[in-house]
Amino acid sequence: MAKQYETVIGLEVHVELATKTKIFCGCSTEFGGAPNTHTCPVCTGMPGSLPVLNKQVVEYAMAVGLATNCKITQVCKFDRKNYFYPDNPQNYQISQLYLPIARDGYVEIEVGDVKKQVRIHEMHMEEDAGKLIHDEWDDSSLVDYNRSGVPLIEIVSEPDMRSSDEVIAYLEKLRLIIQYLGASDCKLQEGSMRADVNLSVREVGAAEFGTRTEMKNINSFKAIARAIEGERARQIELIEEGRQVIQETRRWDDNKESSYAMRSKEDAQDYRYFPEPDLVPIVISDDWIAKIKSQEPELRTEKLERYKNEFAIPQYDAEIITASKTMADLFEATTAICKKPKKVANWLMGETLRLMKEHAIEADDLKFSPENLAKLVLLADAGDINSSVAKEVFEKIFTDDIDPDQYVEEKGLKTVNDDGALKSAIETVIANNQKAVDEYKGGKEKAIGALVGQTMKAMQGKANPAKVNEMLREMLK
Amino acid sequence: MDIFQLTAVELGQKIKEKEISVVEAVQKFMERIEATEQDINSFVTVDKEGALAQAEAVQKKIDAGELTGPLAGVPVAIKDNMCIKGQLTTCSSKILGNFKPTFTSEAVLNLQKAGAVIIGKTNMDEFAMGSTTETSYFGPTKNPHNTAHVPGGSSGGSCAAVAAGEVPYALGSDTGGSIRQPSSFCGVVGIKPTYGTVSRYGLIAYGSSLDQIGPVAKDVTDCAAILEAIASHDSKDSTSVQREDYDFTAALTDDVKGMKIGIPKDYFGEGLDAEVKSAIQKAVNVLEGKGAIVETFDLGLVKYAIPAYYVIASAEASSNLERFDGVKYGFRAEEYEGLHHMYKKSRSEGFGAEVKRRIMLGSFVLSSGYYDAYYLKALRTKALIKAEFDKAFAKYDVIIGPAAPTTAPELGKSLSDPLKMYLGDIYTISLNLAGLPGMSVPIGKDSKGLPIGMQIIGDCFQEKKMIRAAYTYECATNKEHETIAAMSKKEA
Numbered sequence: 001m002a003k004q005y006e007t008v009i010g011l012e013v014h015v016e017l018a019t020k021t022k023i024f025c026g027c028s029t030e031f032g033g034a035p036n037t038h039t040c041p042v043c044t045g046m047p048g049s050l051p052v053l054n055k056q057v058v059e060y061a062m063a064v065g066l067a068t069n070c071k072i073t074q075v076c077k078f079d080r081k082n083y084f085y086p087d088n089p090q091n092y093q094i095s096q097l098y099l100p101i102a103r104d105g106y107v108e109i110e111v112g113d114v115k116k117q118v119r120i121h122e123m124h125m126e127e128d129a130g131k132l133i134h135d136e137w138d139d140s141s142l143v144d145y146n147r148s149g150v151p152l153i154e155i156v157s158e159p160d161m162r163s164s165d166e167v168i169a170y171l172e173k174l175r176l177i178i179q180y181l182g183a184s185d186c187k188l189q190e191g192s193m194r195a196d197v198n199l200s201v202r203e204v205g206a207a208e209f210g211t212r213t214e215m216k217n218i219n220s221f222k223a224i225a226r227a228i229e230g231e232r233a234r235q236i237e238l239i240e241e242g243r244q245v246i247q248e249t250r251r252w253d254d255n256k257e258s259s260y261a262m263r264s265k266e267d268a269q270d271y272r273y274f275p276e277p278d279l280v281p282i283v284i285s286d287d288w289i290a291k292i293k294s295q296e297p298e299l300r301t302e303k304l305e306r307y308k309n310e311f312a313i314p315q316y317d318a319e320i321i322t323a324s325k326t327m328a329d330l331f332e333a334t335t336a337i338c339k340k341p342k343k344v345a346n347w348l349m350g351e352t353l354r355l356m357k358e359h360a361i362e363a364d365d366l367k368f369s370p371e372n373l374a375k376l377v378l379l380a381d382a383g384d385i386n387s388s389v390a391k392e393v394f395e396k397i398f399t400d401d402i403d404p405d406q407y408v409e410e411k412g413l414k415t416v417n418d419d420g421a422l423k424s425a426i427e428t429v430i431a432n433n434q435k436a437v438d439e440y441k442g443g444k445e446k447a448i449g450a451l452v453g454q455t456m457k458a459m460q461g462k463a464n465p466a467k468v469n470e471m472l473r474e475m476l477k
Numbered sequence: 478m479d480i481f482q483l484t485a486v487e488l489g490q491k492i493k494e495k496e497i498s499v500v501e502a503v504q505k506f507m508e509r510i511e512a513t514e515q516d517i518n519s520f521v522t523v524d525k526e527g528a529l530a531q532a533e534a535v536q537k538k539i540d541a542g543e544l545t546g547p548l549a550g551v552p553v554a555i556k557d558n559m560c561i562k563g564q565l566t567t568c569s570s571k572i573l574g575n576f577k578p579t580f581t582s583e584a585v586l587n588l589q590k591a592g593a594v595i596i597g598k599t600n601m602d603e604f605a606m607g608s609t610t611e612t613s614y615f616g617p618t619k620n621p622h623n624t625a626h627v628p629g630g631s632s633g634g635s636c637a638a639v640a641a642g643e644v645p646y647a648l649g650s651d652t653g654g655s656i657r658q659p660s661s662f663c664g665v666v667g668i669k670p671t672y673g674t675v676s677r678y679g680l681i682a683y684g685s686s687l688d689q690i691g692p693v694a695k696d697v698t699d700c701a702a703i704l705e706a707i708a709s710h711d712s713k714d715s716t717s718v719q720r721e722d723y724d725f726t727a728a729l730t731d732d733v734k735g736m737k738i739g740i741p742k743d744y745f746g747e748g749l750d751a752e753v754k755s756a757i758q759k760a761v762n763v764l765e766g767k768g769a770i771v772e773t774f775d776l777g778l779v780k781y782a783i784p785a786y787y788v789i790a791s792a793e794a795s796s797n798l799e800r801f802d803g804v805k806y807g808f809r810a811e812e813y814e815g816l817h818h819m820y821k822k823s824r825s826e827g828f829g830a831e832v833k834r835r836i837m838l839g840s841f842v843l844s845s846g847y848y849d850a851y852y853l854k855a856l857r858t859k860a861l862i863k864a865e866f867d868k869a870f871a872k873y874d875v876i877i878g879p880a881a882p883t884t885a886p887e888l889g890k891s892l893s894d895p896l897k898m899y900l901g902d903i904y905t906i907s908l909n910l911a912g913l914p915g916m917s918v919p920i921g922k923d924s925k926g927l928p929i930g931m932q933i934i935g936d937c938f939q940e941k942k943m944i945r946a947a948y949t950y951e952c953a954t955n956k957e958h959e960t961i962a963a964m965s966k967k968e969a
Contacts, residue, residue: 048681050714082843084799089800091802274792277684277685
């Protein structure tokens with residue numbers, strides 16, 4: 001019988017913090033400026049410049065540490081990690097090794113019906129590097145330091161995960177916690193959340209871990225799942241062939257769906273870490289911790305429960321809506337305006353999800369405003385527009401965030417509530433559709449549908465179909 | 478009286494009284510520099526045009542009553558490791574031979590606010606690594622008292638320039654004695670303040686946890702006035718301290734009655750030149766005669782300061798100097814194949830031997846497997862040395878000893894034996910490890926006619942006691958500012 005293998009996975013997750021300015025200078029962290037426009041002597045490592053710590057970075061890191069059940073290191077320090085590379089302007093990165101901001105935490109994940117804890121070994125603060133751009137034309141490399149000095153936290157888990165499902169659940173959990181805290185937008189595609197996967201395999205029941213590899217450069221949940229499956233298969237194959245797994249760093253190429261070795265343990269650099277002498281130790285008082293704790297916003301679990309209790313939203317709907325901070329914020333803001341939570345939830349669960357799929361966008365990228373959705377809910381609720389018009393208007397809100405009042409007005413989409421006009425339209429339809437009238441009167445219930453359709457057409461869609469139905473039945477009695 | 482004999486404060490007074498204009502003063506010093514530089518080589522850059530332009534602007538402000546301080550209009554020279562916007566700042570290294578910073582260091586900005594006119598950048602040991610100013614890429618500076626001798630280092634250019642009358646005062650930096658030792662060798666007064674007193678923003682770092690900027694001048698009054706101008710709390714430097722006192726000139730009182738002076742026996746043992754020893758004993762007697770209470774004591778751990786210092790300073794330097802890689806500014810090797818080759822060639826060609834030695838030493842002590850044995854142990858030693866000084870300052874107001882074991886050595890005699898050169902730092906480096914202030918005050922000459930300096934050490938933030946002792950000594954000995962040298966010979 002074939003041997004059974006178990007995959008052992010630990011993650012190092014880098015998260016870019018949502019501060020307005022960089023970790024050690026006042027430059028903007030905004031994404032996408034012209035190259036080297038968000039820079040100063042500090043974040044370009046000019047001689048004589050000195051770093052000054054951004055307090056907000058410490059507060060975000062503390063908030064994430066507390067929300068993941070870590071112990072905060074009350075005297076914590078920065079260290080220098082020395083390595084030469086042009087994206088690293090000083091040729092050392094200011095990071096934390098000896099006394100990281102938080103340690104010994106955990107998050108709870110759920111896969112299927114199984115709950116488990118993934119332990120967090122430590123969390124540290126550090127600066128991001130710049131970006132290298134290779135110029136193919138004259139075969140040279142250019143450096144953009146806009147990203148240099150953007151604050152990061154690195155969250156290092158224990159090797160507690162056993163499958164790609166658990167890894168995804170862990171990442172989703174971290175993403176939700178951090179998004180809810182407002183500490184980062186955690187977008188994998190834009191690189192504001194990045195994961196390195198440490199993976200080894202061993203026979204089921206073995207006490208020792210196998211030799212692990214580290215995979216870098218994985219930028220979506222799907223790619224992470226593929227990389228894990230691919231690396232698991234590669235390691236098992238090596239073991240089955242009687243060969244050794246080499247401890248090394250590998251780069252996952254999601255296009256080729258395979259990884260290749262970047263550097264082995266022997267080539268591993270000696271980073272010559274030592275305490276950063278340009279920064280003083282950070283002393284974190286009990287009061288400061290208490291203050292950060294008290295500012296902790298409602299996290300996903302509590303929010304989900306509240307939606308069920310306060311708004312009578314079903315479990316499933318509440319799960320979908322709270323699975324994205326953007327959507328949850330949209331739900332609450334819209335509800336606050338129109339006071340119709342159930343209707344708002346229906347729009348989000350129905351049309352919004354459908355259109356997200358159609359446009360292939362994530363909930364985090366929803367762009368429309370709660371004000372416009374609230375207006376639409378009120379228009380539909382008052383019977384001012386019928387449901388097919390409402391769907392048409394919503395699509396416009398979804399794509400262009402239009403003002404529904406204005407749109408309905410301009411396009412003349414308001415339901416006609418003038419009974420006289422409706423009555424005369426129905427009379428005309430009855431007169432012109434003798435066959436359907438006869439069929440209905442002859443007991444063919446379905447025939448009423450054709451008459452409703454004709455009436456709606458005559459009304460240019462601006463009637464309430466339920467009302468048309470009701471009046472038709474009345475008039476055909 | 479010859480303008481070159483004036484102290485900075487005296488010249489400032491004459492400018493204020495319109496006896497001389499700022500432009501005239503600058504022109505006189507430019508002439509002096511032109512005459513002396515070929516013998517002394519104190520400067521890497523002399524900015525004649527810029528200085529004259531500043532002089533005119535400063536004169537206008539003085540005339541308008543906007544600048545009234547003691548240093549308004551007085552020329553100054555800045556050690557070439559402090560950034561000045563748009564002006565060559567080389568650290569006396571080939572690797573920064575073409576480097577012009579985009580901003581000005583905080584200490585220099587503070588001087589500019591006080592109306593200083595910057596006339597140039599002074600020579601130094603490359604990246605402040607050395608005790609003789611011989612490791613400069615731009616050639617050695619010579620001691621104005623005897624040009625066959627070194628001026629000391631690493632702020633040798635600043636100290637020699639003041640001693641030669643090329644400039645009334647200068648800024649230096651001190652990581653292990655780099656202000657005090659050359660001040661002693663050149664017969665000028667130099668102060669290394671408490672760590673955190675003067676902002677390091679804009680100072681190109683050697684050993685970040687040890688570096689401090691300080692004044693070099695002809696007398697104690699000048700040094701107190703200059704320190705008052707450059708010291709400030711700076712939010713751009715996280716290690717900068719908000720002090721309770723910045724009024725250092727308030728300590729210029731001729732009175733040490735009841736002041737307790739500790740003399741560490743360990744500073745007067747083997748290795749100390751007999752003439753230096755007796756000069757210091759005499760100077761201490763002067764203070765005792767003025768009412769100070771003098772006592773000898775055992776200062777522990779003295780011999781551990783040098784190894785601890787060279788481990789910590791080299792470790793920090795190895796990292797601080799990583800940014801000089803040929804990528805963004807400074808020297809880049811002409812021919813190379815690929816990135817790593819460019820790094821290696823640029824750094825191999827751009828750094829001198831002493832700098833390379835310290836980068837290698839620093840990289841070694843930080844490398845994996847050695848960190849605990851060297852770097853961590855050195856940090857613990859540093860803490861213990863601080864504790865020894867704490868014990869001493871519980872008993873004494875100031876501590877007095879030599880600034881260097883000998884007077885200035887001859888040119889070319891030191892670099893061949895770096896270990897011996899490192900041992901010459903024995904009396905100065907423990908202050909940097911402990912963050913303490915210290916100053917060197919000239920107390921006479923040896924039989925060869927070379928100046929001897931006395932080091933006065935204060936407790937952290939107790940510069941004023943140190944300044945008071947130095948000023949009292951100066952008053953008691955009827956100081957004469959001796960501006961020397963090479964040049965007077967020529968004039969004669």
